[in-house]
Amino acid sequence: MNFLLAIIIGILYGAGTYMILRRSLVKVILGLIFLGHAANLLIFTIGRLTKGAPAFIPQGAETLAEPYADPLPQALILTAIVIGFGVQAFAIVLFKRTYQTVGTDDLDKMKSTDELK
Amino acid sequence: MLTLILIGFAASAIAPLIYKPLKNYFGWIAASFPLYIFLSFLSKYNQIASGNIIKETIEWIPSLGINFTFLLDGLSLTFVLIITLIGVVVFLYAGAYMRGYEHADRFFVYVGIFMTSMVGMVISDNMMTLFVFWELTSISSYLLIGFNHHNEKSRKYALQALLVTGGGGLALMAGFILLSQISGSFEISALYNLNENIRNASTYSAIVILVLIGAFTKSAQFPFHFWLPNAMEAPTPVSAYLHSATMVKAGIYIIARMNHSLGGTALWQDTILIIGAITMLFAAILSYNQMDLKKLLAYSTLSVLGTLTMLLGIGSKLAIKAFFIYIIAHSLYKGTLFLVAGILDHETGTRDVSKLSGLRKYMPITMVTAAFASFSMMGIIPLVGFIGKETVYSAILEVDYWGLFLLAVAVIGNALIVMITILVGFKPFWGKLISTPKEPHEAPIKMWLGPLALAVLGLLMGIFPNVFIGRLLDQSAISIISEKLELTIKLWHGFNFVLLMSFVTLLLGIGIYFFRLKILDITHNFKLKKIFKPSEWYEFLLNGMMSFAKFQTKVLQNGYLRNYIIFILVTAVTLASFALFRIENALKITPDFSITFYEGAIALIIIISTFFVITSDSRLKSIVGIGVVGFVMGIIFIIHSAPDLALTTFAIETLTVILFVLVLYKLPRYLKFSKPLSKLRDIIIASGVGLFMTLMVLYITSIDLTSELKRFYTDTSVPGGKGRNVVNVILVDFRAIDTLGEITVLAIAALGVYALLKLKLDDRGE
Amino acid sequence: MNQLLLNILLGIAWVLLVGEVEFEIFVEGMIIGYLILWISRSALGGTKFFRKIPVMIMFIFYFIKELIIANLKVAYDVITPKDYMKPAIIAVPLEVKTDLEITLFANLLTLTPGTLSLDVSSNKNVLYVHALYVKDADSFRDELKNGLEKRLLEVLR
Amino acid sequence: MINQIIILPIILPLIFAVTMLFFWRSVAVHRYINLFGTLVSLVVSIIILVQVISEGIISLQVGSWQAPFGISIVADLLSTVMVVITAVIGFATALYSIGTIDPDREKYLYYPLLQFLLMGINGAFLTGDIFNLYVWFEVMLISSFVLLVLGGTRGQFEGAIKYVTLNLLSSAIFLAAVGILYGVAGTLNMADLARRIPFVEQKELLTVVSVLFMIAFGVKAAIFPLFFWLPASYHTPPVAVSAIFAGLLTKVGVYALIRFFTTIFVHDIGFTHNLLLISAVLTMLTGVLGAAAQSDFRKILSFHIISQIGYMILGLALFSPLAIAGAIFYIIHHIIVKTNLFFVSGVVDKMKGSFDLNKLGGVYKFYPLLGLLFLIPALSLAGIPPLSGFWAKFVVIKAGLEVQEYFVIGIALLVGLLTLFSMTKIWNEVFWKDDPRGYENHLDESYKQITSTKKYLVIAPIVFLALITIIIGFYAEPFFKYANDAAEQLINSSVYINSVLGMR
Amino acid sequence: MIEIISGVFLLLGSVFILLSAIGLLRMPDLFTRMSATTKASTLGIGLVLIGTAIFWGDIGIAARALSIIIFLLLTAPVAAHIIGRAAYFDKVPLWKKTHIDELKGKYDEESHELS
């Protein structure tokens, strides 16, 4: 499935990129979520894929015989997903509050802090 | 000597503490401190004059080769004595002059720092230490020019002086560093035997240019001269001290000091000669329509600085002698005249020469003082200025190729100086009295004592030149051109061509003075075109820099988030793709094309959902779509043996939906913002990013990965980690600290959400 | 008493989840169950529900049968042309009273052929049902009240 | 056992933060715990520094798992110095915050967030594992997000949107790069990577990965053309927050760049370090020009951060021991100075109620001590000798001239001059100039109500940092020596590798 | 033998799942779709799970399968009810042949109170 996943990863990255380039805050959030998915899938795929053999050691056994999935990328992704969730949750609320405070979700109208006086 | 420097800085620092209680005696107290330093160095006079050198090294930053290496030779001693002697006069004078000023205590801090730095600079043998002091003089000069900082002009010209001299300073530093690379040390004395190496070094020209830029800016040589007349915004004691007698000579000092190592080539000598000559003439001419006492003196100072530089450019023994005498003479009379100008300003309330006349009855002492200094400045026997000018002319006459031309330039320049002298030194006292803004009266003793002493000194030096100057002359020359002069100084050289020239100069000067007003009428409409004014170049550069800065900032920091993102992504993809395509066969990948039915279905669903989200016209649809994407991610994890990942993904997807749902209806509906063209641009960028990532994945998964880690974790999980779920053992044991960080992130995010929702301050943050 | 029963049930659930019938696991389940009951005590309140769990489980099995019948009908619906359906939304007055009874009734109704519980009125007297085959409202109501509700009440009371 | 101490800079802030959370309604307790905590961290970090200086690199295998299987915490000179500076800034900010942060923000967990931020920063400095670095980066980022928007004013939000989005983008790139690097090299431990990379066959592929890391860290470090989030946001939160951000956050990015491009990616210097060099030049220039264009106290300072980052990256890009030492010295100097300048801007704002140069003036007359306290860091930043910034600039320039990068050094010198221009601009407009029309002798109402204790609390950290600046300037030898030793450690990575992996 | 029984359950379940999918696609309006799918999918999944439980022949697996089935039976009708109710508020159109609507006008638009 490598080939398909590579394409999916590309599409997710593309979609994320496209969405964070929109002017609407909500779309930017969606873009960030896409990028998160893309990164996770990227690590997962690049850590090499194994079907149907999770890294669980059977009861009574000491270790596993190949082939089995590399547990490390999984652990990394797990951490990344969780971190991503925390950050995303914050970002969603941030964007909402921004909309409430600024009164628009049009990013082109949020330039005051960059303006040259 | 470091002790003296430290005392100097310490004394400057305590000035504000003792100023208020001791205000009435402050001039005397303040003057005692340069006097102390003066006397300390004077005590070394015999030692140095008899050909010894005093060297002292104290480690500072040895690993960079930067140390306090102080070296006292004829050249430095001469400068130290000038600096401190005039310091005594100026401090005493300022004690009275500055009384009316706000924060006069700060004035003494700045001047104290200046004087100490100036002393430090001329006795430093280590180029970087020298540079440190050099920059300190620039900074104290900045603070002093801007002393009347409520005045916009003061601020503006302080900045101008700082930028010009600061820029030159940077060049000087680079030059010093390059120079140090040749000798492997920052010691100037280490350069002494390396003349050949230095001149043959590939960096030689660069070094010369850099060092000279430093020197020229500091000594206000053409085309950097413009800051000096503008610096007259400073209180008069500052003009007398920094911008006439001492600081502006720092550049001259550097040329003299470096002449030994860098001189002897056409590049060095000719540059100095030409620039010096231009400055001499140009400055004198520029003075023709000035009416301000200080401005007039400033232009004459410029002219003298040019002359001094020119003399170093000539570089003959006679020229060095002239240089030496002239520098001393100038310091004495110009310091005096500035202080006189200050007295006039202080006691009458104006500095405009056209409004000053007939004051001789009211200020006789000042008048006498002015007269002595003026005679010296005009080069009238028996004052030291006379010897100076005579020697200068003699030295010029020695120059074979340029000689007569230079002489003409010198005569014209000096004639204009004569005119200035008459304007400053005589006109205010003679003729009919014109009423002045303040009722004129004689200055207090603190103000006239110093100038008078300097003026008298000028007379004594003229009469007994060998007592005062002669013995140091040879030692100084050794420092500059590494040979003794073996020339004696005499007041009277007999009736000769040079004397004739002096006479011509004087007559010409007096003539110009009397026809001055007519000349002014004729040239009334003549204005120098902007392009010929270096000060306009400065303005142009500064304004140009500002316009460009604004332009580039508006372009780059334009406020559009997506432009920032585009910058980042395009940079990333371009550079990374460039790096990727350097790989041979990067595109010859043979991926595994075998696909099962459900894999195809999964791919189809995730791709369609993605496009569904992108093209969706409603928020809720987008969220449903992205839910599907997350959901299919979970399925991919299941298929590829990652149940924990799948569990987590599903859980998080659901919670994200809940979050969205709680937030969403507070957010606006989608609006169609983007234009088709920008959509197209974004699609291209997005495709670039996607394509790059796809290629990376295909390429990397096609090569073999050998990781010891995978084996280790499964082998150790049960015996070491006591768990059969290897992923979980990694999370809570092998890499538990990752998890610790991860839960911290979560905690912070939650606190952040809480604070975001609860705390709502207004725009002032209250 | 109820709590104890529920606690034991949770203990059994734990054993089932773990999938190993051992005493320690049951004790562990009891401890965890007790904790959970303590945590969710205000959610459960003082209902008599727990005694009837076995009966309820029986009832669920009964409805699995109903479910299968329902599905065969759906299969028929899906495959054949849909035109003969006569959907309607009908208000059904409720005999069942407690929240639990209402919930059970509504859910079971959804799982039986052709009906879907839409909502309960605020005073909990009427259940609104979407049904696929309704000739007329009253006979539909009668059918429900004499069928499912009656059976349910028998079980519950 | 002594090596256990190097985990403390990470764990202590967490413990203090959690303690504060248990008393989450009592602001007074937060203040004291925070102050106490930063002080303890300072002491601990100095102890570690002494240890590292006397014993060399200290490494700790968390969980006793042999590297590269577990996570290594490594304190080499660079890391330790960064941790010490972080503690210094943490302490100064703790004091300054008590004096300036409004009670509302304090109530909404400002102090725990500060500790979390310090935890993330220290974690990033001390970890020897690239994924763990990602985690600490995230801890740091999310704390900075919250601190940035805490209070929720409009400006904060507009700035935060950019800050958050661009930093998340950079995190995504970072994460991808970590994944790819694992996919190529099969390890996450920095020392192990350094050991393996010379034997990796796909060197060009590593270059691609290194570019991704460069971009990811480049965004955090705010180099050209990735810096946009910084000027958009740094002037929006309360000054104490701006100050700690200005001092520390970008430096974590710079640290990461230095770490990665000395210890790990040195296989293709011709490509990677030239890229860094080009970026350094443009960073210096655009930053300083950006500052010249501004007329807001904090915006000028913000743009100068970028410009100065350019100098640090220049040191790295030149890649000689002296140059890297210069970069490290620059970092040390800049953190102290930049934080302090922001502190000063905050005092001015409290006094005059504005950061706008057009509305400010007369401060020197009113408060000359503050003028002095501004001049010390400002002139240091502008590279005026003998303050710390001069030595920093000097070393980088010397290193550049040694490797004959004349053009680049020319630019660096020009930038130095323009920095001087900006600093004097602030000095002119804020301190020297009289109050502008309409603001004569203006003193903000709120300033009059500030208690004198608070005023001391605000000035104390400014004096403290100014003293450090002076000490670094006048007593530069040890600082330079350790910067040099740190650079040596970075360039001879075998010591680092052996210390972490043992004699494998 | 067990494998065959299990296989039959799997196939049977799959068929019901397919039916529910087709139902979802073919039924004319939201309410009829829900009516059809709630039952069919629950049953289909249940059958597949029973097949799985039989295949492994392990009490732990069986317990898990049973848990899922019970959970689905508990939640599927509740979900249908909640969506149906929301859809009604949202004025999702009823199929044109829906001939009686006794719910019409019974909801209070403001409070969502149902009389």
Added chain:
Amino acid sequence: MNFIEFAAYISVIVIGLSILIIFLRLVIGPTIEDRIVALDLLSANTIAFIAVYAIQNNTTTFLDVGIILAMLAFLGTISFAFYLERRTKR
């Protein structure tokens, strides 16, 4: 290929097909409620897919994912409905 393998093979295809059909409903809508129902059904069917996939790969570790999926799908659906009701309320 024995019977159970065959059955599993066919089931995976049939379930996959069903998922595609449900997904089609999700895409075409037309109402948001239709999509939510489709999403709910999608997750439920995934449980079946997981069960069969477990048989195919002879590993039971995935089955627990099914339980979570069931409860989370329910929660997700409820949340969407919650939103819809909020949205329609004036």
Added chain:
Amino acid sequence: MMFSVILSTASRYLLPLLLIFSFFLLLRGHNEPGGGFVGGLVAAAAYALYFIANGVYEAEKLLKAEPIKIISLGLLIAILSTIPSIIIGQNFMTGVWLDINFPVIGKIGTPLFFDVGVYLLVLGITLKIIFSLAEEDK
């Protein structure tokens, strides 16, 4: 807001079921899929369901503890789990195990304790976020 009787009733009975499942995931996560994180999320999901069905006030009443306290407790437990390693003179965060086998859990050791911290924290943060948003809603 008018809550559905059916959902409300269902949620009351689903709550303990979900909670027990979350414990289950937590405790056996070391050996089978699960762990503190997913366990915590499921527990949070249980409360989230309760909140949706009965409103935020009811849910907070049910939880009793302020979520920030749960967060702090979770972090505290995670920190405390690192202490034994230091006490017995091992490297920071080294797992310390009791030599007894428990059913489901397996061996008891500090990593499990750590996981409990994770569980509580995740529960706490999820609820803090949801409740904050829900309160804002009113």
